[in-house]
Amino acid sequence: MEKVPLITAEELHRKMNSGEDVVILDVRNETDYNDWKIEGKKVRSVNIPYFNFLEEDEQVHAGLPKDTEMVVVCAKGGSSDFVAEMLMEKGYKTYSLEGGMLAWSQFYHPTIVYMDEKFKLIQINRLSKGCLSYAVISEGKGMIIDPNQKVDVYLELAKQHRFKIEHVVDSHLHADHISGGRQLAEQTGATYYISSGEVKDTNLKFEPLDRHDRIRVGEIDVEVLAIPTPGHTPGSTSFLINNRFLMSGDTIFVGGLGRPDLGGKAKEWAMDLYDTVFNKLSDLPDDCLVLPAHYADIQEINDNGIVGATFGEIRENNEIMQNADQEAFTEQVASAVSMEKPPNFEEIVAINRGELQVDAEKAVELEIGPNRCAVHHQG
Amino acid sequence: MADIVVDAKGLACPMPIVKAKKAIDSLESGQIMELHTTDKGSINDFQAWVKQTNHELIEAKEDNGVFKFIVKKG
Numbered sequence: 001m002e003k004v005p006l007i008t009a010e011e012l013h014r015k016m017n018s019g020e021d022v023v024i025l026d027v028r029n030e031t032d033y034n035d036w037k038i039e040g041k042k043v044r045s046v047n048i049p050y051f052n053f054l055e056e057d058e059q060v061h062a063g064l065p066k067d068t069e070m071v072v073v074c075a076k077g078g079s080s081d082f083v084a085e086m087l088m089e090k091g092y093k094t095y096s097l098e099g100g101m102l103a104w105s106q107f108y109h110p111t112i113v114y115m116d117e118k119f120k121l122i123q124i125n126r127l128s129k130g131c132l133s134y135a136v137i138s139e140g141k142g143m144i145i146d147p148n149q150k151v152d153v154y155l156e157l158a159k160q161h162r163f164k165i166e167h168v169v170d171s172h173l174h175a176d177h178i179s180g181g182r183q184l185a186e187q188t189g190a191t192y193y194i195s196s197g198e199v200k201d202t203n204l205k206f207e208p209l210d211r212h213d214r215i216r217v218g219e220i221d222v223e224v225l226a227i228p229t230p231g232h233t234p235g236s237t238s239f240l241i242n243n244r245f246l247m248s249g250d251t252i253f254v255g256g257l258g259r260p261d262l263g264g265k266a267k268e269w270a271m272d273l274y275d276t277v278f279n280k281l282s283d284l285p286d287d288c289l290v291l292p293a294h295y296a297d298i299q300e301i302n303d304n305g306i307v308g309a310t311f312g313e314i315r316e317n318n319e320i321m322q323n324a325d326q327e328a329f330t331e332q333v334a335s336a337v338s339m340e341k342p343p344n345f346e347e348i349v350a351i352n353r354g355e356l357q358v359d360a361e362k363a364v365e366l367e368i369g370p371n372r373c374a375v376h377h378q379g
Numbered sequence: 380m381a382d383i384v385v386d387a388k389g390l391a392c393p394m395p396i397v398k399a400k401k402a403i404d405s406l407e408s409g410q411i412m413e414l415h416t417t418d419k420g421s422i423n424d425f426q427a428w429v430k431q432t433n434h435e436l437i438e439a440k441e442d443n444g445v446f447k448f449i450v451k452k453g
Contacts, residue, residue, distance in 0.1 A: 029427040051428040054400045075420050079393035
């Protein structure tokens, strides 16, 4: 029997980015599919659970295209092999995603946001979760902001762009993904920073961000300004480079604001968020590029492959930001919060606080699923 | 007592359901199949599969890392 061709997460992403239409046949069960799937601007996705193919009913696959290549996707790659092979025998052109959604969740893609002689700024997009991290590079030195769990990605990036990682920062205590911050700092000898309010009452070793309003990267010019921006969490911190790039953590997104409820104090934190948005950040120029730690929708990826928008655009488009009345704002933000929380967020927070240790397999498993850190526009 | 017991312990997705499907096909309506699996991923899938067929899930329990499902053929 002919073996079905495999496609890696990276190859699939390249295919998705190449401008051609991609058809994905997701064979997980309906609940898993509705909860979390591969998305792309030119992706057409169909969900038919693999067990439907056991019925040997022609109707099951009758609607699938015969002339287009299909990428079959499942949780770990087993059922997609099975279905892809079956369909291939029936004359369909199929690939099976190697390692399934598990592999997709471990795929990170770097894009250069800005580059001149003085410094380089790279956005690293973990597409499966909508998680973004950043590398700020100058004079062979670098700072990594909000690294995710797979630290090899950043080590590889440092090798490729020839810089030494000196600073690793977490903009806040993450609830949706396991931070790679401490591990990356340990492996590179870099300093690990987080705001002390985020990890108080823990035994974590860290450098308190609140004691540094500036972090120098490289010999000249690039100073990263740490601005406390509470709201999503009390110790949330944003980073500003040369008044031009704001790494906003989970405070301000391209299409929304950080949800303030994950600590159980929605109203109180919503008031902090108000203060951050309307007072602390109000002086930033309209042409300052806001680069968040997350996005919620693939439409937020712009034509250059970057998730980001100028302050001007965000001020103009984000309905929540137009509500300058404090009471109405907190009311709106607190009530817009969805009941759906990031999967396993309590365990993930405990891991990020250093209170819970899990093995590598468990860590990967806990992170599987969508990101839900934003408050969206309410119509 | 089950009319057929499917031991799918140690098997990865999609094998537990492939085996269950074969086994249940060999039964008469009203007979009972018991499935044992250690694949966590197949738990939701198995329940979804039973739901959309005419079979009935009588019991689902975990025993020392082994998930046991008892299904009555519809």
